[in-house]
Amino acid sequence: MTRGAMIGWAAMAAGIAIVWAIQIYAVPWTDPYLTDIIVRVGMSLLAVMGLALVLGFTGQFSLGHAGFMAVGAYTAGALVHYTHVHPVVGILAGALAAAFVGVLVGLPSLRLTGDYLAVVTLGFNGIIIVLIQNAEWLGGAKGLIGLPTFTNFGWTFTFVIIGGVAIRNVIASAQGRVFEAVRDNEIATRSLGIDTTRAKVTAFVFGAFWAGIAGGLVAFHRGSIFPTQFQYDRSIELVTMVVLGGTGSLSGPLIASSVLTALPEILRPIAQYRMVIYALLLIGMMILRPSGLLGARELTEVVAGWYRALRRHRAA
Amino acid sequence: MTVFLQQLINGLSLGAIYALIALGYTMVYGTLQLINFAHSEVFMMGAFASLYLARWSGADQDPTLVSVCFVIVGTMAFCAILGMAIERLAYRPLRKSGRLNLLITAIGVSMLLRNGTLIAAGPLASFPTLLPQTQWQLAEGLSLRSMDVITLSVTLVLMVALHHIVERTQMGRAMRAVSHSRDAAALMGIPVDRVIAFTFALGSCLAGAAAFLRAVDMHKIDPEMGTNMGLKAFVAAVVGGIGSIPGAVVGAILLGLSETFVSGYLTSTYRDAIAFCLLIVILLVRPAGLLGKHAPEKV
Numbered sequence: 001m002t003r004g005a006m007i008g009w010a011a012m013a014a015g016i017a018i019v020w021a022i023q024i025y026a027v028p029w030t031d032p033y034l035t036d037i038i039v040r041v042g043m044s045l046l047a048v049m050g051l052a053l054v055l056g057f058t059g060q061f062s063l064g065h066a067g068f069m070a071v072g073a074y075t076a077g078a079l080v081h082y083t084h085v086h087p088v089v090g091i092l093a094g095a096l097a098a099a100f101v102g103v104l105v106g107l108p109s110l111r112l113t114g115d116y117l118a119v120v121t122l123g124f125n126g127i128i129i130v131l132i133q134n135a136e137w138l139g140g141a142k143g144l145i146g147l148p149t150f151t152n153f154g155w156t157f158t159f160v161i162i163g164g165v166a167i168r169n170v171i172a173s174a175q176g177r178v179f180e181a182v183r184d185n186e187i188a189t190r191s192l193g194i195d196t197t198r199a200k201v202t203a204f205v206f207g208a209f210w211a212g213i214a215g216g217l218v219a220f221h222r223g224s225i226f227p228t229q230f231q232y233d234r235s236i237e238l239v240t241m242v243v244l245g246g247t248g249s250l251s252g253p254l255i256a257s258s259v260l261t262a263l264p265e266i267l268r269p270i271a272q273y274r275m276v277i278y279a280l281l282l283i284g285m286m287i288l289r290p291s292g293l294l295g296a297r298e299l300t301e302v303v304a305g306w307y308r309a310l311r312r313h314r315a316a
Numbered sequence: 317m318t319v320f321l322q323q324l325i326n327g328l329s330l331g332a333i334y335a336l337i338a339l340g341y342t343m344v345y346g347t348l349q350l351i352n353f354a355h356s357e358v359f360m361m362g363a364f365a366s367l368y369l370a371r372w373s374g375a376d377q378d379p380t381l382v383s384v385c386f387v388i389v390g391t392m393a394f395c396a397i398l399g400m401a402i403e404r405l406a407y408r409p410l411r412k413s414g415r416l417n418l419l420i421t422a423i424g425v426s427m428l429l430r431n432g433t434l435i436a437a438g439p440l441a442s443f444p445t446l447l448p449q450t451q452w453q454l455a456e457g458l459s460l461r462s463m464d465v466i467t468l469s470v471t472l473v474l475m476v477a478l479h480h481i482v483e484r485t486q487m488g489r490a491m492r493a494v495s496h497s498r499d500a501a502a503l504m505g506i507p508v509d510r511v512i513a514f515t516f517a518l519g520s521c522l523a524g525a526a527a528f529l530r531a532v533d534m535h536k537i538d539p540e541m542g543t544n545m546g547l548k549a550f551v552a553a554v555v556g557g558i559g560s561i562p563g564a565v566v567g568a569i570l571l572g573l574s575e576t577f578v579s580g581y582l583t584s585t586y587r588d589a590i591a592f593c594l595l596i597v598i599l600l601v602r603p604a605g606l607l608g609k610h611a612p613e614k615v
Contacts, residue, residue: 108596108600109596109600115351115558119595119599120599123551124592126588126589127589127596130586130588130592131589133585134586236423240420243420272435276428276435279425279427279428279431283425283428286410287406287410290410
């Protein structure tokens with residue numbers, strides 16, 4: 001193992017240790033409402049980081065990401081409900097099921113490009129929801145209820161850290177370069193002898209896996225899940241987070257998803273108008289800052305840029 | 317046989333409404349390559365505009381031919397202005413930026429209109445019976461509703477008018493030129509911005525007519541009514557080949573018929589999945605839709 005990799009593993013372990021220290025020593029004394037918002041932010045982060053890889057780095061416009069969350073949530077929920085396995089086993093099984101559905105959906109639909117891909121993924125999202133609504137053993141439209149409430153700050157952010165590191169590493173790897181090449185020019189990439197369909201499906205499956213994890217956590221968050229939670233408007237919300245954060249950035253979408261998940265709660269005192277304000281912010285942001293919060297850069301690069309500008313300013 | 321004919325009538329009537337909405341999606345897509353998510357909200361607000369126009373003109377108390385025509389025309393005009401306003405305020409500032417941005421803006425506009433209507437008009441309103449609602453018993457188990465007749469005839473008239481505008485007028489020729497190539501059209505001296513605004517007006521106008529017909533038929537309207545109809549109409553436009561005007565009509569009729577036939581003969585619980593299954597099958601077999609032209613990418 002190289003020195004860099006060792007530092008990476010140590011940082012990840014330290015991060016998870018800090019998360020659990022907070023879970024044990026701080027969460028019991030924190031306002032449950034605040035903790036709840038933070039946990040929901042964490043679940044959004046997991047769904048968004050997968051989509052950032054698919055949409056932001058591979059350039060595949062998927063409008064069905066919430067469908068994969070539904071697969072993860074219902075697999076995890078049903079498994080725990082019927083076989084009483086540990087919720088973590090359920091969550092991992094749900095993620096694998098979501099990844100498997102990702103292959104099934106991805107193989108045929110990734111032949112299409114652009115808006116057509118968006119529409120087909122939207123369609124698959126709709127079909128998944130209708131199938132769940134008609135499955136009595138999954139609770140149908142009434143929802144799957146009576147699940148254990150297992151999701152807490154510690155578990156959510158353990159998954160967030162592992163997912164974040166995993167996706168960051170994929171992006172920095174040779175495979176990540178292939179993803180970006182597909183996004184920037186698919187035909188040129190193919191002419192270099194790279195199997196672009198394979199690359200797209202890989203990104204898609206990876207994104208679906210983390211959406212599945214997010215879904216599993218959602219299932220054990222309130223102990224009940226409903227098909228309507230995973231409809232296409234949720235997929236659209238996830239796309240919005242990625243675009244607002246900046247396509248081609250990982251930290252940008254993560255910041256955007258934190259803000260957009262917390263914002264409706266902050267605006268709750270003016271509950272009646274909050275969705276209108278939310279919509280106006282969205283339109284204003286797109287007109288005034290079309291490349292998103294961070295553009296194609298990462299937060300570290302932006303902060304480093306500020307630092308350099310500050311030093312130049314001092315020197316002058 | 318009677319079941320078949322009955323479903324045929326229902327399917328055509330539903331398909332006609334889908335077609336009126338789908339045309340707006342397909343025309344805007346043709347000129348801007350934008351999935352105009354706000355179009356479903358134009359449809360929804362058209363229904364509310366109908367309601368207020370009917371109350372204001374007294375058509376809800378005493379529906380005469382003149383006042384009902386006033387409501388229809390007023391609704392279509394309102395939708396046309398709304399469509400143009402959306403284009404001018406939200407989409408035109410983004411003409412030079414990426415398509416993803418335009419799409420997110422469209423989603424934002426859709427949220428804004430839906431929630432704005434919810435605040436302004438409340439969650440549910442009942443709609444007055446503005447058109448005669450009779451039913452003719454043609455045979456055992458086969459009836460023809462006056463609403464179906466009116467829906468189909470209004471749609472037919474509007475289609476003929478649209479065909480005339482697109483194929484025979486100068487503006488229509490400009491629309492076709494812009495949808496063929498925006499840059500080339502601009503170089504030929506076509507005022508592209510005005511053509512795009514006109515396209516929005518035309519599409520929204522048709523959505524207004526659809527909103528009126530749907531509202532009279534359903535007897536109640538709500539701010540969420542656009543979401544589902546809009547999604548299905550959009551699917552119809554893609555099935556027919558987005559960007560193609562006859563394609564949108566064909567796709568919409570096909571979708572209307574498949575929905576009513578499947579729920580009539582098989583099961584109604586999977587009704588909402590039919591649209592998506594049709595969509596996926598068509599796109600995998602013919603990626604450009606039924607009547608869409610497949611443009612090979614040049615390198």
